[in-house]
Amino acid sequence: MKTTLNTLKHTNEEALFFGIPVMCDKSSRQGFKTLIAKLFFNPQITPEHVIRYLDQLQRGIISVDRLLKLIDKGMQAPLLYRSSESDLSELMHDKIQDWTNTFGELSASDWAYLENNYNINRQLLVVEENKTPQTDFHSPKEMAMFVKERVYGQDKAIDMLSVPFFQQYESKRRGKPCLIKTPVLLIGPTGSGKSAIFQGYARCSKCIIVPINSSEISGTQWKGMHMTDVILRTIKDKHGPKFKNIVGRDNVINEYICVLLDEVDKITHHNQKLASSSGTDFYTDIMCDLMRALNPGEYLFLDDGFNPDGSPKGYKIPVDNILIVFAGAFSGIEDVVRKRLHLNKSIGFSQASSSSTSIDALLNQVTPEDLIEWGFMPELIGRIGNICALNSLTPDLIYNIMTNAKDNILQSHIDYCHQYNIDLHFTPEALHLIADAAYKSGLGFRNVKTLLSKCLNPIYYEFRDESAKTAMRTVNIDHDFIAKQLNLLTK
Numbered sequence: 001m002k003t004t005l006n007t008l009k010h011t012n013e014e015a016l017f018f019g020i021p022v023m024c025d026k027s028s029r030q031g032f033k034t035l036i037a038k039l040f041f042n043p044q045i046t047p048e049h050v051i052r053y054l055d056q057l058q059r060g061i062i063s064v065d066r067l068l069k070l071i072d073k074g075m076q077a078p079l080l081y082r083s084s085e086s087d088l089s090e091l092m093h094d095k096i097q098d099w100t101n102t103f104g105e106l107s108a109s110d111w112a113y114l115e116n117n118y119n120i121n122r123q124l125l126v127v128e129e130n131k132t133p134q135t136d137f138h139s140p141k142e143m144a145m146f147v148k149e150r151v152y153g154q155d156k157a158i159d160m161l162s163v164p165f166f167q168q169y170e171s172k173r174r175g176k177p178c179l180i181k182t183p184v185l186l187i188g189p190t191g192s193g194k195s196a197i198f199q200g201y202a203r204c205s206k207c208i209i210v211p212i213n214s215s216e217i218s219g220t221q222w223k224g225m226h227m228t229d230v231i232l233r234t235i236k237d238k239h240g241p242k243f244k245n246i247v248g249r250d251n252v253i254n255e256y257i258c259v260l261l262d263e264v265d266k267i268t269h270h271n272q273k274l275a276s277s278s279g280t281d282f283y284t285d286i287m288c289d290l291m292r293a294l295n296p297g298e299y300l301f302l303d304d305g306f307n308p309d310g311s312p313k314g315y316k317i318p319v320d321n322i323l324i325v326f327a328g329a330f331s332g333i334e335d336v337v338r339k340r341l342h343l344n345k346s347i348g349f350s351q352a353s354s355s356s357t358s359i360d361a362l363l364n365q366v367t368p369e370d371l372i373e374w375g376f377m378p379e380l381i382g383r384i385g386n387i388c389a390l391n392s393l394t395p396d397l398i399y400n401i402m403t404n405a406k407d408n409i410l411q412s413h414i415d416y417c418h419q420y421n422i423d424l425h426f427t428p429e430a431l432h433l434i435a436d437a438a439y440k441s442g443l444g445f446r447n448v449k450t451l452l453s454k455c456l457n458p459i460y461y462e463f464r465d466e467s468a469k470t471a472m473r474t475v476n477i478d479h480d481f482i483a484k485q486l487n488l489l490t491k
Contacts, residue, residue, distance in 0.1 A: 018110050019103030020054065024064075031064045037114065038071050040099060045071075046241050047102035137204060140166040147200035149406045153397040154193050157186060157388045158200075161325070164385070165201040165258070168323040172207050172256040177320035179296060182385025185264070185371075186327040187363055191444020192390040194327040198260045207323075208257040210234045214328075215266040217286065227289060231257065232302035232315065251315045253302070258323045261290075265328030268375030287377045294383040295319055326384065334362035336370045363389035393444045398435040401445055409449045413456060420463050421472045429479035437486055455485040 015022055017033055018040050024032045039050050056062045100106075137143045140162035147158050167178040186194045195211075202209040212230050235255055236243050248254055267286055293300055299316040307313045366389060368381045393401075402410045410426070417424040434455070438447040459475065 016104075016107070017113075018106060019099070020050075028064060031068065033113070034117075035064050035068055035071075037117065038068070040095075041114065042071070042095075046095075047098050051102075137166065137169060143169070143201065143204055146204055147197060150200045150408075151193050151196045152401045152405050153393060154197060154390050157188075157193075157197055157390050160184060160386055160388045161186075161197060161201060164323055165205055168207055168256060168258060169205050171321070172205070177256075177318065179320060181323060183294060183324040183326060183383065185384050185387045186325065186390060187330050187333070187366055187387065188327075188390025189331070189359075189392055189444060190329050190442070191438075191446035192393055193445065194390060195260065195262065196445075198258075198325055198327070202258060205258055208235060208238050208255055210257055210259045212259060212261050214261050214264045214286075226303070227259075227261075227293065228300055228302045231259070231300070231317070232304060235302075247315060252299070253315050253317045254321065255317065256321045257317075258325070259293075260325050260327060262327045263329075264326040265330045265333075265374070283375075284377070287380050290324075291377075291380050291383060293319060293322060293324060294380075330363075330366075330374070333366060333370060333374055334359055336373050337362045337365050340367075340370060340373075341365070360389065360391055393439065395432070395435045395439045398438050398445050398448065399432055402431055402435065402448065409452060413452055417475070422463075423472055423474040424477065425474060426477045427479060430477050430482045433479055433482045433486070451486075455482055458485070 018036050020036055022029060022032060039045055039053065053062070053067060057064065057067070096106075137146070140159075143166050144158050144162035147162070148155060151158060161184055164181045164184060167181040171178045171181075186197070188194055198211075210231050212227060217225050217227050217230070235246075235253060235257070239246055246253060246255065267283055292298070296319060298319045300319060300322070302315045302317060303312065304314045366387055368378075368384075368387070371381050371387075372378050391397075402408060410431075414424045434448060434451050437451055438445060441447045456477075
């Protein structure tokens, strides 16, 4: 509903600009329009702030030029909220909604002004807004099919994760937590797709996504970044200036979030050695904190400093609203499995000297007892619902991901070249060479991004803005070109 702005009405107003009366003479009109456009196209400045600025303008407290200078310099004031790590497209979506509710819909001439002066049009904002698919999912199978279009070769893990993610999705939709969902542990070598699977589900979960690297957090009694610090920061970044609107009674944040706790194997191991042998309680405290995040019916306290009176300031979030996915490479746990199965340990056994099939077979037999032997507390392992081992990626699988998976890094390079009217073509032999190099690196598909960027850098070096004005031309990337670039990289 449009807000009536009686205090901003001018008796001789000629027109509306972005829903706001033009309150100046012709000589100052251009500066006024620039100011309004910048106030609009800044996701950190709320409509309430705009009303205050315009009121100060109307009363002569501040000038248009002064306001423009303050905005251009990134003024730091209580009225201006800044959130540099937020997703700006989502914040602009909220900003447009708030602006419409306060000042009314933007007119065609308003959008034309933005396009002519800032190269921003309505269609571009809508495209950015729709990065998350609008499809409604009605079963875990439907969610799994969506993720399988983007992640290849890991169907077992995708199917297993589809159940808790769908339960979390339904919790968000119904506004009621699912008490039977349990966390999942993903085990797999570097570059096998653990993060990619989580990101695939993140795109369709409609929940707040919190990726955390386990090696960078500490326990409650220790200095450093705590898991709850990352959760609170992510929630604040997601909502920006509207964060205060989601805090309910007793400072409870009733949000639904999905947490990826990556490199969880490093909680107990440092440089492939058991960390607890150092004789400290550091890693035990981290595991105890994780257990608190898995206790149904309880709350996590999100510390936010102190109140003016010195009392702790913070918020609470229900544990039942949180889904945690653990992930790690667990390099060396195959020896724990081999010991339990009384298999003879090969001399000099390693991932490099042993077939991927044998390692996959051993990882698929990891049990809770093996994880306890690895160094995890039994109380923590008892709270994890399923353990799923990912397959090692073969060169053929890496090739299939590059050529068939949606939203993959190869397509991003092709789309980038289209901006410069370049039609980038790869021969199958060139892509197979990249896949082989990624496999031999031991980094899996993760290394494909690095290889592609370094191989294509000589082509990108020649790009110029003017090339977008020329006719479309084709650039073929063949086996010899990739081989030459890979040889240069190894010198």
